[in-house]
Every structure is written in structure tokens, then in C-alpha cells.
Amino acid sequence: MNKKKKMICKEKLVLLFIVLVSLMLCSACMPKKAAPIPLSKFQLSEDSGVAMLKHVEEFVKISPRDSGTINAGKAGQWLSKEIKKCGLVPKADTWIEQTKIGRIAFSNIYADYPGETSKTILIGCHYDTKSGIGEGFQGANDGGSTVGVMLELMRQLVEKNVQTKHTIRFVFFDGEECIGESYSAHNGLHGSTRMANYYFNEAKGILENVIIIDMVGDKDLVLEIPRNVTPHLAKQAMIAAMENKEAARVSLASTYCIDDHWPFVERGFPAIDLIDYTYGSTPNSHDYWHSLEDTVDKLSPDSLKKTGVLVVDILKLID
Numbered sequence: 001m002n003k004k005k006k007m008i009c010k011e012k013l014v015l016l017f018i019v020l021v022s023l024m025l026c027s028a029c030m031p032k033k034a035a036p037i038p039l040s041k042f043q044l045s046e047d048s049g050v051a052m053l054k055h056v057e058e059f060v061k062i063s064p065r066d067s068g069t070i071n072a073g074k075a076g077q078w079l080s081k082e083i084k085k086c087g088l089v090p091k092a093d094t095w096i097e098q099t100k101i102g103r104i105a106f107s108n109i110y111a112d113y114p115g116e117t118s119k120t121i122l123i124g125c126h127y128d129t130k131s132g133i134g135e136g137f138q139g140a141n142d143g144g145s146t147v148g149v150m151l152e153l154m155r156q157l158v159e160k161n162v163q164t165k166h167t168i169r170f171v172f173f174d175g176e177e178c179i180g181e182s183y184s185a186h187n188g189l190h191g192s193t194r195m196a197n198y199y200f201n202e203a204k205g206i207l208e209n210v211i212i213i214d215m216v217g218d219k220d221l222v223l224e225i226p227r228n229v230t231p232h233l234a235k236q237a238m239i240a241a242m243e244n245k246e247a248a249r250v251s252l253a254s255t256y257c258i259d260d261h262w263p264f265v266e267r268g269f270p271a272i273d274l275i276d277y278t279y280g281s282t283p284n285s286h287d288y289w290h291s292l293e294d295t296v297d298k299l300s301p302d303s304l305k306k307t308g309v310l311v312v313d314i315l316k317l318i319d
């Protein structure tokens with residue numbers, strides 16, 4: 001071996017040594033994955049409500065988030081970044097639709113928490129705001145509160161290495177809100193209709209259940225289940241709420257509600273909606289809803305956590 005070759009060989013050895021040492025250091029500082037636990041043993045941690053509220057506070061810095069606006073795009077990017085932080089892979093489904101105010105781009109942001117099978121339970125909420133409320137409209141409860149609950153739930157499922165039979169698909173829907181006062185075929189529920197069509201026409205036989213949450217941060221939280229849901233899922237939600245005093249209270253409403261569960265129900269998928277209709281300055285009023293008063297200071301970490309507990313308990317019953 002000549003001198004030049006000997007030197008190259010030595011350099012290679014040094015390089016290999018550096019690579020090995022860096023690999024060892026890297027694996028030492030990587031967080032160790034927790035030992036797997038079954039879903040039945042999973043509980044949200046004590047400080048979950050505070051963590052959920054923090055997510056909402058950060059999220060509503062991007063306000064308002066009317067579909068098709070620059071802010072809606074920013075909100076979608078923020079959600080993707082947060083999903084990544086939770087340890088899941090964010091996906092975006094973006095499409096253009098004709099609406100009352102012209103062609104608008106919508107984006108559903110979602111992530112799959114893998115289970116033993118690809119059979120799926122979908123947990124969803126919307127992240128857009130009602131248009132036309134005005135500058136500074138936060139939609140903190142209506143569009144913000146549920147984002148906080150879902151992100152924290154995802155984060156803790158990953159952190160605690162919870163094992164589920166079903167794949168859990170977390171979806172942040174765009175375009176739930178309609179333009180003006182009434183929903184119609186091409187006005188409102190854009191994101192949920194898009195995904196319901198996907199499961200109906202393309203990914204057939206995969207989607208088993210849908211849980212939608214909406215407006216869950218009110219200090220005076222009473223979740224209602226509208227009449228137009230799948231009865232057996234409503235029953236499971238009632239059982240979950242009754243069996244755990246840490247879970248949000250639930251009652252059956254006598255009224256129908258057009259929300260993101262509806263496109264799924266219409267296509268034959270079992271779906272429920274958990275929503276607190278009354279959100280206002282007095283217990284039975286609704287005056288904060290779709291108003292500049294829907295701000296993050298009105299939200300309660302306790303209500304957010306109770307909603308999270310309820311969703312986890314429903315999951316335990318249907319997984």
C-alpha cells in the first residue's frame with residue numbers, strides 16, 4: 001500500500017468513527033417510545049385542559065379563518081405543523097368549488113393514528129370561521145375550541161403509545177360554515193361532504209363511525225346530541241357520559257342540526273355530533289355565537305378536558 005492510499009484509508013476510518021459516534025449520540029437523545037398500553041387503560045392527563053386551551057390560544061392568533069382567504073391557508077399550515085409536532089403525518093386535501101361568492105379553494109387537513117386494522121373511526125371538527133362577522137372575529141369556541149381538544153388528544157395517544165383496533169382519522173374540516181344564513185347543496189359543509197364522498201365512492205368499507213365535535217369550550221358546557229344522528233352512537237355517547245363524572249354532560253336535543261356529521265349520515269355512515277348550542281352572556285342565551293364576542297377568554301380548560309374525556313370514553317366503547 002502506498003503512502004497516499006494509506007492516508008485515504010485512515011481518513012475513511014476517522015469518518016466512520018465520527019458517523020458511529022453521532023449515531024450513538026442521536027439515539028441517546030431521541031425520546032424513548034413508551035411501552036404500549038391498550039385504549040381501555042388510556043386516560044387524558046390531569047393538565048390536559050390547560051394544554052388544550054394553549055393550542056386554542058395559539059390557533060386563534062390566525063383569525064378570522066374564512067374559507068378561501070389567506071388566513072385559511074395559514075391556519076391549514078399551522079395545523080399541519082402542529083400535527084407533525086404530535087408525531088403524526090399531516091395530509092392536506094385541497095380542491096376548488098363554485099360557491100355563492102365565486103370559486104373558492106378549500107383544504108381539509110387530516111392525519112391517521114394507525115390501529116391494528118385500516119377500518120376507521122373518524123373524529124372531526126371544523127377550523128374555518130363564519131364569514132362576514134368582521135375584523136377580529138376569533139371563532140374561539142366555534143372553530144377554535146375543538147382544534148385544541150383534537151390536537152391534545154392526538155398528542156397524548158402518540159406519547160402514551162395507545163393501541164387501538166381501529167385506525168383513528170383526525171380531520172380538521174374546512175368550509176363548515178355557510179355563506180349567509182342557510183345551508184344548501186353548495187353552501188356549507190364543504191369539507192365534510194368532500195370526505196364523506198371519498199368514503200362513499202372510493203374508500204368503500206373502511207369508515208365505521210364518525211364523531212364530530214363543535215363548540216365545546218363554553219364555561220357553562222352542556223353538550224347536546226341533535227336528533228339527526230345515528231341512534232346507536234347517540235346511545236354510546238349517553239352511556240359514556242353517564243359512566244364517568246369526569247366526562248362532559250350530554251343531553252338529547254329535540255332539534256335537528258346541520259353540522260359536519262350530516263353528510264356522513266346522509267350517505268349511511270354512523271355519525272354523531274356533540275355540540276353546545278347555548279353560548280352567551282346568560283345560561284340560555286346564544287349571543288356570543290357568530291359574534292365578535294366569541295373570544296378565547298370565554299373558554300374554560302375544564303370544559304375542553306371534559307369533552308376530550310367524553311370522546312376518549314366513546315372511543316373505548318366503539319373501538
Ligand SMILES: [Zn+2]
Pocket residue numbers: 130142177290
Ligand atoms: Zn359557526
